[in-house]
Amino acid sequence: MSENNNDKFWETNDDFWSKPVASDDWLKSDTNSYEKKGEDITNKNEDVDLWEEPVNPYLNRDTHFNTYETKQVQQPVNATILNGQVLEKPKKKIHIHTIICLSFITIAILSIVGAFAKYSLAKKTAIHTVNQVSYTETEVDNTFSYDSNNEISLAGEAVSYVSEENFTGFPKNMKLIGIYIEVNSTEYIYGANILQEIYLGYVLDDKPYYQKMPRQDVIYPYASSKGFQREEILGSYGLGNGIDDEGYLFFFVPSQIQEVTLYMPKTVKENYIDVIETVYYVSFPITEGEKEANK
Amino acid sequence: MRAVKIIITVFVAIISIFISLLSFAILFSETDYLKYEAMGNTDPVITTAEIAYLGNEYNGESEEGYSYYQLNLMIENNSNYNYDTNTVLLHYDSSAYDDNDSKHYSVLPIKEEIFGFDETNCIPAGKEATCTKVLCIEDGCHGFLVTYHNYRTDKEQIIAIDL
Structure with a gap:
């Protein structure tokens, strides 16, 4: 410039x-x-x-x-x-940030209250469910369908393999019985039942007794004396659902027992907990015998 | 100032969303344990108790001044779960009998003594089953009290056994 x-x-x-x-x-x-x-x-x-x-x-x-x-x-x-003048009204301050913050805090509080209420209700329902025995008992044949993917075949007899007569130091007045079982599973299905929590029932002196399967390491010393391999002694942790299994279910029973009943529960999920829907059972006579070569 | 407000708002929103998600996550994880919560609210009941004399020797064992007895308990399970009989923990007390003096007993869980395991007796769901225990009791004892304290429901059953 x-x-x-x-x-x-x-x-x-x-x-x-x-x-x-x-x-x-x-x-x-x-x-x-x-x-x-x-x-x-x-x-x-x-x-x-x-x-x-x-x-x-x-x-x-x-x-x-x-x-x-x-x-x-x-x-x-x-x-x-x-005065005949039109003035601009003073603007009301909208605290948008405060409103947003309060909304989120409200949502958080409602979530906590809602979750707590939901849990309390679920717990109440579960306690009610667990104290309601509503399952049915179904007698089945030696071959039956346990679930849509599991076919179960039982030998049809319980065989007494070990007693104090043929095993020194075996508990007095007891015997070890085995039930041969085959589980053929067509496929794995998520959430499908596996055969577990099997128990045995018998009556002694007019009193009902029930036994779960002992641990494998307890049975093995006795069973191995009769030629059983460790893998033939089935555990109670579950059979089937995508895996074929075969072997023996072993139980200790008093020596005077001549008939036992095998119970196989089937559970369903209900109100967040597993409840028994059906218990399949088969009764067997106890026979004396030796382990067969092909089984 | 505006930036600070936005930062605070975003911070509060994130924390609130986190708390909401966390509360629902805890809800869903806790429902997995409802089974145990529910089981903890069941109430097995001893319906009858009987005692039978076994002798001075049991399973090859003997102790001078002591005799062996078998305690048979009938236990009712009104829940939808199978129980081990060992879930029914018993307490024995002979001091209530004045003439027992200093007599006492010891308990031999029968299965544990024989097989080295004690979990095979069970009380299936909805059934009444027998549970047996072998007691080694000092000679001269006239009786004792069996106390079953259900720690799940905090209920207590006391049964008097006369020998």
Whole structure:
């Protein structure tokens, strides 16, 4: 920019600086203006009738006045109407962040309460379910379908393999019996039943007794003396559902027992817990015998 | 200032969502253990108790001044789960009998003594079954109390046995 032009610029802008700041008539005519230079504005409103006097709209929005003045000025909202001026209403502050935060906190609290209530209800239902014996007992043949994917074949007899007569140190008045079983499973199905928690029942002196299968390591010393391999001694942890199994279910029973019943429970999931739906059972006579070579 | 507000809002939202998800995760994980919670609220009941004298010797064992008895308990299981008879823990007390003086007994869980395991007796769901225990009792004892405290339901059964 040349020096001449620079001078012209300032000349032009001198007009600007010499112009009045505001051209509103009320400002020019407002003799009671609180912004009037040199005038003490403290308690100025005490004797002023705001309903009659013109109101400076800027005052309403001004926040640097003391509380007393602000209250006095802000109360007469209709003053603007009385003066025929339409003022912009002060905007209500919407605390959107606060609302969002409170919403999320509410959701979190409701989730905790809901989860607790749901658990309490589920627990109550489960306790009620577990104390309701509702299963049925079904007598089956030596071959039957345990589940849609499990076919079970039983030998049809329980054989006494070991007793104190043929094993020194064997518990008195007891015998070890074995039941041959084959489980043919067509496929693995997620959640399908496996044959487990098998137990044996018998009656002695008119009293009912029930036995679960002993551990393999307890049976093995006796069974191995009769030629049984460890893998032939089936455990109670589950048979079938995608895996074919065959072997012997061993039990200890009193020596005078001549008939036993094998129970095979089938469970279903109900109210978050496994409940017995059906118990399949087969009764066998106990015979004396030796391990067959092909089994 | 606006940025701080946004950060706080996002932080609160993340924490709240995390708490919500966590509460439901805990709910679903806890429901897996409802089986045990439910089992803990079942109540096997001893219906009858009988005692039979076995002699001064049992299974090749004998102790001077002691005799062997077999305690037969009928236990009713009204739940939908099979029980081991060992879940029915018994406590024996002979001090209630004044004339017992200092007589006492010891308990030999029959299966444990014979086979080295004690979990084969069971009480199937919905059935009544017999549970046997062999007791070695000092001669001169006239009786004792069998106490079954169900720790699941905190109920207690006391049965008096006269010898």
